[in-house]
Amino acid sequence: MKILVALKRVVDYQVRVQVKPDGSGVAIDGVKMSINPFDEIALEEALRIRDAGKAEEVIAVTIGPQQAMQQLDSGLAMGANRGILVKTDKAIQPLTAARVLAQLVEKEQPGLVLLGKQAIDDDCNQTPQMLAALLDRPQATFASKVEIDGQSATVTREVDAGLETLSVDLPAVISTDLRLNTPRFIKLPDIMKAKSKPREVIELDSLGVESGDHLSYTRYEPPAQRQKGEMVADVPALVAALQAKGLI
Amino acid sequence: MAELASKLLSRRDLEFMLYEWLQVEALIAAPRHADHSRETFDAALDTSERIASELFAPLYQRCDQDEPQLQGDRVKVADGLKSALQAFAEAGFVAATKDYELGGMQLPTVVSHAGMAYFYAANISAAAYPLLSMANANLLLAHGSPAQIDAFVRPELEGRYYGTMCLSEPQAGSSLSDISTRADFDAESPLGAQYRVSGNKMWISAGDHELSENIVHLVLAKIPDENGRLIPGVKGISLLLVPKFLLNADGSRGERNDVSVAGLNHKMGYRGTVNCLLSFGEGRYQPGGKAGAVGYLIGPKHGGLACMFHMMNEARIGVGLAASALGYTGYLHALDYARNRPQGRALDAAGKDPTSPQRPIIEHADIKRMLLAQKAYAEGALALNLYCAHLLDQAELSESAEERQGLTLLLDILTPIAKSWPSQWCLAGNDLAIQVHGGYGYTRDYKVEQFYRDNRLNAIHEGTHGIQGLDLLGRKVTMAKGAALKLYAERVSATIARAETTPATSEHAAALSSALHRLLAVTQSLWSAGNPQLSLANASVYLEAFGHLTVAWIWLDQLCAIGAAQGDYYAGKRAAADYYYRYELPRIGPQLDLLEALDRTTLEMRDEWF
Ligand SMILES: Cc1cc2nc3c(=O)[nH]c(=O)nc-3n(C[C@H](O)[C@H](O)[C@H](O)COP(=O)(O)OP(=O)(O)OC[C@H]3O[C@@H](n4cnc5c(N)ncnc54)[C@H](O)[C@@H]3O)c2cc1C
Numbered sequence: 076m077k078i079l080v081a082l083k084r085v086v087d088y089q090v091r092v093q094v095k096p097d098g099s100g101v102a103i104d105g106v107k108m109s110i111n112p113f114d115e116i117a118l119e120e121a122l123r124i125r126d127a128g129k130a131e132e133v134i135a136v137t138i139g140p141q142q143a144m145q146q147l148d149s150g151l152a153m154g155a156n157r158g159i160l161v162k163t164d165k166a167i168q169p170l171t172a173a174r175v176l177a178q179l180v181e182k183e184q185p186g187l188v189l190l191g192k193q194a195i196d197d198d199c200n201q202t203p204q205m206l207a208a209l210l211d212r213p214q215a216t217f218a219s220k221v222e223i224d225g226q227s228a229t230v231t232r233e234v235d236a237g238l239e240t241l242s243v244d245l246p247a248v249i250s251t252d253l254r255l256n257t258p259r260f261i262k263l264p265d266i267m268k269a270k271s272k273p274r275e276v277i278e279l280d281s282l283g284v285e286s287g288d289h290l291s292y293t294r295y296e297p298p299a300q301r302q303k304g305e306m307v308a309d310v311p312a313l314v315a316a317l318q319a320k321g322l323i
Numbered sequence: 324m325a326e327l328a329s330k331l332l333s334r335r336d337l338e339f340m341l342y343e344w345l346q347v348e349a350l351i352a353a354p355r356h357a358d359h360s361r362e363t364f365d366a367a368l369d370t371s372e373r374i375a376s377e378l379f380a381p382l383y384q385r386c387d388q389d390e391p392q393l394q395g396d397r398v399k400v401a402d403g404l405k406s407a408l409q410a411f412a413e414a415g416f417v418a419a420t421k422d423y424e425l426g427g428m429q430l431p432t433v434v435s436h437a438g439m440a441y442f443y444a445a446n447i448s449a450a451a452y453p454l455l456s457m458a459n460a461n462l463l464l465a466h467g468s469p470a471q472i473d474a475f476v477r478p479e480l481e482g483r484y485y486g487t488m489c490l491s492e493p494q495a496g497s498s499l500s501d502i503s504t505r506a507d508f509d510a511e512s513p514l515g516a517q518y519r520v521s522g523n524k525m526w527i528s529a530g531d532h533e534l535s536e537n538i539v540h541l542v543l544a545k546i547p548d549e550n551g552r553l554i555p556g557v558k559g560i561s562l563l564l565v566p567k568f569l570l571n572a573d574g575s576r577g578e579r580n581d582v583s584v585a586g587l588n589h590k591m592g593y594r595g596t597v598n599c600l601l602s603f604g605e606g607r608y609q610p611g612g613k614a615g616a617v618g619y620l621i622g623p624k625h626g627g628l629a630c631m632f633h634m635m636n637e638a639r640i641g642v643g644l645a646a647s648a649l650g651y652t653g654y655l656h657a658l659d660y661a662r663n664r665p666q667g668r669a670l671d672a673a674g675k676d677p678t679s680p681q682r683p684i685i686e687h688a689d690i691k692r693m694l695l696a697q698k699a700y701a702e703g704a705l706a707l708n709l710y711c712a713h714l715l716d717q718a719e720l721s722e723s724a725e726e727r728q729g730l731t732l733l734l735d736i737l738t739p740i741a742k743s744w745p746s747q748w749c750l751a752g753n754d755l756a757i758q759v760h761g762g763y764g765y766t767r768d769y770k771v772e773q774f775y776r777d778n779r780l781n782a783i784h785e786g787t788h789g790i791q792g793l794d795l796l797g798r799k800v801t802m803a804k805g806a807a808l809k810l811y812a813e814r815v816s817a818t819i820a821r822a823e824t825t826p827a828t829s830e831h832a833a834a835l836s837s838a839l840h841r842l843l844a845v846t847q848s849l850w851s852a853g854n855p856q857l858s859l860a861n862a863s864v865y866l867e868a869f870g871h872l873t874v875a876w877i878w879l880d881q882l883c884a885i886g887a888a889q890g891d892y893y894a895g896k897r898a899a900a901d902y903y904y905r906y907e908l909p910r911i912g913p914q915l916d917l918l919e920a921l922d923r924t925t926l927e928m929r930d931e932w933f
Contacts, residue, residue, distance in 0.1 A: 089376075090328050105335070107328055148362060149369070260374055263415035263428040266366045267358055 076130040076186035076245075078121040081176055082150050083111040084143040085196040098294045110146045113191025115153075117251045119258040120221055121189050122154045129223045132156045134183060138175050138279065140164050151269035152261045158272065163279035165286070173205035174284040180210055185246065187228070192217050192250040203250035213243035216250040330655045331376060331444040332648065332705075335892060337368065337437050340706055344884040345713050350431045353720040364434045370414055371438030378407040379445035386448050386595025387773055391532070393587050396607075398531045398597050405534050408452055411442070412482020417453055417460070425480055432719075436644055436712040440705065443648035447777050448595030452485055452529050454641045459486025459541055462634040463564070466622040468515055474570055475539050485535040488634055489524040489542040489565075489601065496525070497790050499543065499628065500557045504603060506544040506618055513572075516624075519615025520544055520565055521604030523585065526784070530599040531567070531584045536576055538567040541634065542603065542618060543627055554625065562627030563618030565603060569610055581608040581616040592776030636734075639742040639785050640711050646781040647704035650749025653756035653774040654697035660760050660769075661685035661694060684759070693759050695902040697752040702899060703874040704745035706881060711741045729810055736799045736807035737873070739791040744870035746781035747788065753778050792862035795869060797855070800846055808846065815839050815872075818880045827897075828882050831904045835879055838872050838911060845919045852921055860926040861918055868914040875908045 086092055087107040095102050110118075121133045135150035137143045138161040147158040161175050180188060193200035207214030219238070220231035223245075232239045233252045243249075279286065307313045317323045328334065341347045342361065350356050382403050389401040411417070419435045421427025442450035460479040463472060478484040495501040504522025511517065520542060524530075531538065545553045546561045553559055571577040585600040604615040611617065622630040665681035668674030674682075684690045711734060718730035753775040757764035764771045782788045800808045815835070822832035849858045849865070878900040885893050 087328075107334065145362065145365075148366065152366060260410060260414050261366065261370045262413065263367055263370065263419055263430065264423070264426060265415075266363050266370075267423070267428055270358065270363070 077132045077134060077183055078124060078130050078187045078189060079134050079136060079176070079180060079183055079185040080114070080118045080121045080150070080155065081172075081188070081190040081202070082114045082118065082135055082137045082146050083172075083191070083194045083196075084108050084137060084139045084146045085111045085194055088112055088195055094295045094297045098296060100292075100295055108142070108145070110149055111191050111194045111196075113193060113195070113251055113253070115191075115258045116253065116255050117189040117191050117249075118150055118153055118155060119256045120218075120251060121187075122259075123256065124187075124221070124223055126154075130186070134159065134185065136161065136176065136179055138163065138167050138172055144274070147274060148266075148269060149261065151272045151274070152266045153259060154265070156272065158274045160274065160276045161279050161282070162276055163286075165279075167286075168288055168290055169199045169201035170205055170289055171284065171286045172202045173209055174286070175279065175282060176202070176206050177209040178282050178284060180206075180246075187223070187245060188248045190248070190250055192252055203248050207248040210246075210248065213247040214249070215241060215243050215247060217252040218249050219252050219254045221249060221255065327655055327659050329372065329376065330652060330659055331372070331380065331441055332651050333655070334368070334372065336702060336705075337440070339892070339896075340709050340881075341434065341437055344706070344881050345433065345709060347431060347433050347713065347716075350433075350716055350720065355429055355720060356431055358429070359431075363428075364430075367419070367428065367430055367434060368438050368441075371416070371441045374407075374410055374414060374416075375441035375445035378410050379442055379449055382407055382449060382595070383446045383770065384767075384773065386446060387592070387776075390589065390594045391587060391597040393584060396583060397533065398584060398587070398599070400532055400534065400597060401595055404449055404595060407446075407449055408534055409482060411453055416442075417457055417482050418480040421464075421480060425477070427480070431713075431716045433709055433712040433716050436640075436709060439641075440644055440648040440651070443645040444652040446595065447645055447649060448593045450645070451593065451596040452534065453482075454638070454645070455488065455529050456482075456484075456486040456539075458634045458637045458641065459488065459539055461637055462541060462630060463539075463621065465633050466562075466630045467564075470514055471564065471619060471621070474514060474574060475564065475566070478537070479539060483535060484537045484539050484566075485529055485532075486539040487527055487529050487541065488631070488638065489527050489530075489540050490631065490635075491526045492523055493525045493600070497787060499560065500555070502543055502545065502560065503553075504542065504544040505553060506542075506546050506561060506563050506620075507615065508546070509613075509615070509617070512619065514564075514570075514619045516620040518544075518546065518563055518618045518620060519604060519613065520563055520618040521615050524601045524603065526588065526598060527601045528593075528596050528598050528784075530597060530601045531582075532597050536568075538582075540565040540567070540582060540601070541621070541631070543631060544618070546624055557628050559625060560627045560631075561624055562621040562630045564621050565616050565618040569617055578610055579608045580610050581605065581614075583607045591779060592773065593780050635785065636738055639738050640708060640715075642781050642785045643704070643711075643741040643743075643745045644708040646745035646749045646778055647701060647708050649774050649778040649781075650697065650701035650704055650745060650752040653749075653753040653771055653778075654694070654701045656769070656771055656774075657697060657756040657759040658685075658694055660763075661690050664761075666761075690759060693755040695899060696906070697755050698895070698899045699878070699903040699907065700745075700748040700752040702896075703878055703903065704749050706877045707737075707744065707874060708741050710877060711737050732803060732807040733810045733814065735802070736795070736811050739786075739795040739799060739866065740870045740873050742785060743782065743788055743791040743866055744874060746778070747867070747870075748874075750775065750778045750782065788866070789863055792864075792866035793859060796846075796849070796862040796865045797859055801850065808843075812839060812843060815876045818876055818883060821883045822879050825883075825886075827887070828879060831875075831879050831882070831900065834904055834908060835872070835875050838875065838908060841915050842869065842872055842911075845915050848919055849921070857921055857923065857926060861922060864914050865918055868911040868918070871907060871911045875903060878903050 087109040090106045092101045133155045135155035136159045215230035217233045218230045219233045222229045386401045392399045418427040419430045460476045463476045506518035506520045509517045509519045542563045542565050545559045569577040585602045588598040661684050664684045666684050714734045721727040756771040819832045819836045822828035
């Protein structure tokens, strides 16, 4: 079995981004870029599945500018077998990403597609679901545990009510939540070993996917300043305070 | 104002130093580094930053609060330290610069040092374990036999064994010729000539713990001559490898050697690093049924100090780098605090309105003075240490023996400065970081007081400040008929020549040029006195003047690399260099006056007059 993992290049989670003064976007010039943390968890899971002998190959895919090759390099140094960069200088919206991934799935025929439940830049939480729909294959989102058993996968999901476990037939799309695993650190010798791993660059335009924007952004604003907190003595006081604010 | 991406170090600044100033990418031309590229260097730095911030930094205060404890004859260290250090080793950092064949990455030393700076900034007392192990392994790679390397270095590089350096004794710290640990010949062994070692070693960092499978002690001891007498002075000193556990024939861990902790030292800082008095051959264990700790001779008999200097020189640059990193992280903490602490109002008309909101303290000139000082010290110190690491790379890669010798001489003369200057001035920077925090800086709720306590060690160990001064003035400037000083002056002059031609730097170039000429003249007159005692009486003052001049040179050299580049980052560099040339470099004038006058105040002061 092959596993396809999608990695998105995003502003590093430790960077506190600032909205540009004119509200046209977020200032990201010169800030540190990394693999989207949820995608890193997806890659870690794929590597563990492969290393447990349940898959032969892990293919890391990223859609982005030439610089996204850095994130692909990191993915290969973590342990992916080969990498594909679908190159574009445009900001990619979820539906386009899902269409591109669907094409790669057609080509590579993986038994499993693993990707983060959302990217920490736009927090859309849409690509995995759209991809599953386009492929007409089962999906299991927000996974906190994944077990591969032959032709199916048992997935524990983090849902509002707690945990839900379901079984999906493979090939399937699984999106990962934070508690699934702790990704490994890259080892220095593996950075060198990764240099000889295959990397394929495909121009997005050459795929012929429909890539028009479906969402338009009007204005960016920083979140409102947090109001000063207030300590209350006990639970009844808390309830009273919430009621006074009309919150319950 | 932009949020700081990290309070450990500035990645932007590291990248400037490595790529724009030192141009380390040129090292890729050497066959040893041919597989590398900026991408692999950056990836190594990414991993350093990540492990340092995710595993080392969160333990910083715990390592301080949960001091090592002696429980029976076992030493317990802070929880979490073991796994952080294991992650460090597993990621390949101990072996980073070593051959692929040894599990290394063949990373240039300068890039490896830049990565290590993250660990020093994040948690110095945790990082001290690998610092010692790496220097220990390097000494053995240079002076050990193939069998010794296989038995001890490989496991060190894998992070399974940790190393120490055992020089000091209770009665012999600065004066190593007075050590009394002895080693008596026992037998020949597959691991080299085997001796029985007995004596006490004081202040041994990482001297005992259960963080690793075994501990490799490198011990200075005296081997008696044919008549059974210990040779006085440094000439009698030999170097022995004394493992905590002996090895079985198959290399596995065997019997306990007779090395034991006699007591722990309770320190002001660096508390995560166990520091102890170690007894060798005291009789608690009887390895092989005989008295004395088993030790294997490293290098030639009676040639131990020269071998040990291999480790000491590396450790000295490591100490300078650690002091720089502590200065750097202190500066970033102070900067972050100053941007977020509202207090007081401007001294202009707007500030007169008491109902107007208080302003962030970074707007006060005096706070900016303290931040500029810290920036000038920390960035100057880090740059100096990376410069030295780059010299190490160049010396190692050089194909011309003459060039290599020149680079080594330059490194020799810079080593006491690379060690002492950051230890003194980045400590001064940490002091200012506390000041910027006001009362909050004096509490343990903020890290700055711990930076200060931790950094205070660096002027003491690896040769005190005073000993570095004697080394510089008494040995380094005169050695090889002054060749090292000449090479140093040539480098500084080359920078001056570059800087003179640009209006933006010509003023600093003139100041540096006159300081250099004065320093050289003063050095000459100090050594013309014909009285070494008098010449060396103010060696520490000489060290400080030489150091301040050296960092002025490093700043000017960086300005040359910046050229006319624009933007906040470069404006900040220029402002820090201006600060240095206006507030710091002038300090050396009175110091050089005093030296030139061959001042006798300290020499003539008498014990009974105090
Ligand atoms: C936390 C810590 C960790 C250490 N780790 C190690 C370690 O791992 N391994 C190891 O071997 N050692 C270690 N040391 C020992 C350290 O290197 C010594 O403390 C140092 O060399 C000074 O020796 P001393 O303490 O005996 O002081 P002394 O040598 O007694 O010095 C006291 C003062 O006298 C001055 N002085 C001494 N001789 C002269 C002279 N000839 N001329 C002018 N001034 C002089 C010194 O500069 C100093 O100011 C460590 C020390 C500490 C505090």
